[in-house]
Amino acid sequence: MTTTRTADAPPQHKQELTVVQHATCTFCGCVCDDIELRANHERIVETKRACFLGEAWFKHHTAERLYPDALIDGRPASYDEAVEVAAEILYSANMPLVYGLSNTTCEAQREAVWLAELVGGVIDSHTSL
Numbered sequence: 001m002t003t004t005r006t007a008d009a010p011p012q013h014k015q016e017l018t019v020v021q022h023a024t025c026t027f028c029g030c031v032c033d034d035i036e037l038r039a040n041h042e043r044i045v046e047t048k049r050a051c052f053l054g055e056a057w058f059k060h061h062t063a064e065r066l067y068p069d070a071l072i073d074g075r076p077a078s079y080d081e082a083v084e085v086a087a088e089i090l091y092s093a094n095m096p097l098v099y100g101l102s103n104t105t106c107e108a109q110r111e112a113v114w115l116a117e118l119v120g121g122v123i124d125s126h127t128s129l
């Protein structure tokens with residue numbers, strides 16, 4: 001993914017935009033990875049090569065920080081604290097289940113499989129329901 005800045009924007013966005021080349025859409029299983037995005041400081045305002053669903057998905061994402069990095073028992077926590085607690089939970093579990101991954105990039109899925117193997121767990125996706 002390549003990011004550049006440009007003032008070449010549609011008339012309704014007369015401000016400097018960040019251009020992201022080769023962005024990956026994880027809305028559906030196609031995981032298109034050739035999407036071009038243009039964003040102002042907090043919102044994606046234009047997509048190229050995304051289908052109708054992908055365009056809607058991208059345009060509803062913002063760069064606003066709506067949530068803390070992590071939660072532990074519903075309380076905001078740092079990333080490092082959350083990783084430590086997650087590792088303790090996985091280590092003490094009898095049969096950890098790594099589940100979901102439908103909106104996850106190939107790289108993240110690869111890490112999830114590695115983690116499941118490391119902790120002697122199993123992996124499944126939402127398609128088994």
Ligand code: SF4
Pocket residue numbers: 025026027028029030031032049050051052053054055
């Ligand atoms: S751009 Fe469309 S087809 Fe491609 S991953 Fe996103 S939703 Fe799926």
